[in-house]
Amino acid sequence: MRSKNETSGQKRSFIEKARRAQIITAAVDTIAEVGYPNASLARIADTAGISKGVISYHFAGKDELMDQVVTDIYTEIGESVLPRIMEQQNAADMLRAHVRGVAGYALTHPGRMATLTQIFTHARKADGTPRYGAAETEALYEPLENLYRAGQDSGEFRDFDVRVMAVTQQAALDAMFSYCSLHPDHDLMAYAHELSELLVRAIRADPPSPAPM
Amino acid sequence: MRSKNETSGQKRSFIEKARRAQIITAAVDTIAEVGYPNASLARIADTAGISKGVISYHFAGKDELMDQVVTDIYTEIGESVLPRIMEQQNAADMLRAHVRGVAGYALTHPGRMATLTQIFTHARKADGTPRYGAAETEALYEPLENLYRAGQDSGEFRDFDVRVMAVTQQAALDAMFSYCSLHPDHDLMAYAHELSELLVRAIRADPPSPAPM
DNA sequence: TCATTTTTTGACCGCATGGCCAGAATCTAG
DNA sequence: CTAGATTCTGGCCATGCGGTCAAAAAATGA
Numbered sequence: 001m002r003s004k005n006e007t008s009g010q011k012r013s014f015i016e017k018a019r020r021a022q023i024i025t026a027a028v029d030t031i032a033e034v035g036y037p038n039a040s041l042a043r044i045a046d047t048a049g050i051s052k053g054v055i056s057y058h059f060a061g062k063d064e065l066m067d068q069v070v071t072d073i074y075t076e077i078g079e080s081v082l083p084r085i086m087e088q089q090n091a092a093d094m095l096r097a098h099v100r101g102v103a104g105y106a107l108t109h110p111g112r113m114a115t116l117t118q119i120f121t122h123a124r125k126a127d128g129t130p131r132y133g134a135a136e137t138e139a140l141y142e143p144l145e146n147l148y149r150a151g152q153d154s155g156e157f158r159d160f161d162v163r164v165m166a167v168t169q170q171a172a173l174d175a176m177f178s179y180c181s182l183h184p185d186h187d188l189m190a191y192a193h194e195l196s197e198l199l200v201r202a203i204r205a206d207p208p209s210p211a212p213m
Numbered sequence: 214m215r216s217k218n219e220t221s222g223q224k225r226s227f228i229e230k231a232r233r234a235q236i237i238t239a240a241v242d243t244i245a246e247v248g249y250p251n252a253s254l255a256r257i258a259d260t261a262g263i264s265k266g267v268i269s270y271h272f273a274g275k276d277e278l279m280d281q282v283v284t285d286i287y288t289e290i291g292e293s294v295l296p297r298i299m300e301q302q303n304a305a306d307m308l309r310a311h312v313r314g315v316a317g318y319a320l321t322h323p324g325r326m327a328t329l330t331q332i333f334t335h336a337r338k339a340d341g342t343p344r345y346g347a348a349e350t351e352a353l354y355e356p357l358e359n360l361y362r363a364g365q366d367s368g369e370f371r372d373f374d375v376r377v378m379a380v381t382q383q384a385a386l387d388a389m390f391s392y393c394s395l396h397p398d399h400d401l402m403a404y405a406h407e408l409s410e411l412l413v414r415a416i417r418a419d420p421p422s423p424a425p426m
Numbered sequence: 427t428c429a430t431t432t433t434t435t436g437a438c439c440g441c442a443t444g445g446c447c448a449g450a451a452t453c454t455a456g
Numbered sequence: 457c458t459a460g461a462t463t464c465t466g467g468c469c470a471t472g473c474g475g476t477c478a479a480a481a482a483a484t485g486a
Contacts, residue, residue: 171388
């Protein structure tokens with residue numbers, strides 16, 4: 001047996017970290033390919049080319065595996081998108097950078113975003129309630145709302161309900177990925193450009209200066 | 214046995230229609246309460262107070278049951294919302310009427326909308342692919358796109374990608390229901406008002422007249 | 427009333443899942 | 457080389473699913 005793998009987990013052996021990474025990768029690939037409901041432990045193990053029991057050995061259960069997948073992808077997205085946002089000079093450009101940055105990440109890492117959506121919408125606790133619920137989405141809304149408020153304070157954005165807008169923007173992004181993965185012919189970056197314009201116009205301050213001429 | 218229940222089904226006996234309606238109601242209630250993944254035939258039958266076999270007797274299978282649920286709710290929404298849209302005089306008000314009308318329906322029939330979302334996101338065919346995919350969502354986008362184009366032709370709306378906007382509006386509506394069912398304290402109609410304003414501003418034509426004063 | 431049909435029941439089937447574990451294989455020190 | 461710890465395998469388990477079925481029950485009609 002082993003005494004590790006507790007939530008208070010600490011140093012793992014080298015080979016153990018490698019195995020966990022391998023399994024996580026296999027999980028991402030499998031979910032992206034066949035969807036969460038069909039991504040059984042057996043199928044994930046098959047993708048990884050290992051026996052099913054190995055997953056149970058290195059992870060406390062399917063839930064811990066999924067937690068790791070989510071954490072890994074989130075971290076990666078943050079590292080990819082945050083710098084792009086921070087180099088902008090105003091709130092509207094930051095919003096555009098967010099939309100296009102996330103879209104760019106999705107293009108660079110096809111499947112990652114889809115896997116995230118799959119896990120969020122399908123993973124359930126033992127009692128049947130969604131495993132990633134209010135608390136997790138709250139973490140998504142807060143940075144957006146801070147961005148909105150900054151724009152409101154600077155006068156770039158009008159007065160609007162930041163929560164409604166945050167929910168809407170997040171939903172619009174999710175829909176963008178769903179739609180583009182269902183219709184691969186539709187150019188994702190073109191979609192992202194169009195969407196970022198929609199979002200900025202929805203909340204920008206009414207133009208103070210009259211139309212030209 | 215019985216020779217009915219074929220897709221080319223025709224007249225059903227009175228009692229049969231009643232039973233089917235009862236089962237459909239139980240299915241809606243069960244899905245709304247415990248979510249699609251936990252709404253097994255056994256649980257639906259339990260809600261209806263009947264034996265599981267009765268469902269198999271009156272429906273070809275779980276799929277046909279779900280089709281009926283979807284059809285019923287869609288029909289009801291259309292009958293409730295369409296008149297409200299048609300009595301508007303311009304495209305922007307029609308868009309607002311759509312958002313608020315659907316929200317109003319959701320308030321009048323709590324659970325129906327959630328059930329629809331549950332079925333769409335979780336129902337799968339035998340091969341694991343989503344049961345309600347591109348074809349079904351297309352039916353949602355088309356009326357919206359027609360509304361957008363009408364507004365563009367009349368000059369109310371600016372030039373934008375109607376497909377991106379349709380996907381966004383539908384996603385925003387779905388998110389509104391999800392969010393408000395997760396946070397019952399948030400007033401749905403207030404949300405709908407805010408959202409309709411966001412959407413109109415995203416696509417309205419740039420104001421031709423200068424700011425007052 | 428009684429024969430026939432329609433409807434309901436509850437047990438049962440095959441299947442897939444997540445998890446478990448005894449034993450085999452592999453690696454690591456001494 | 458050998459003993460012990462680590463890792464892996466493949467089969468097993470209980471559970472729950474959708475669906476089926478023979479038999480019981482209820483409704484129907486002559």
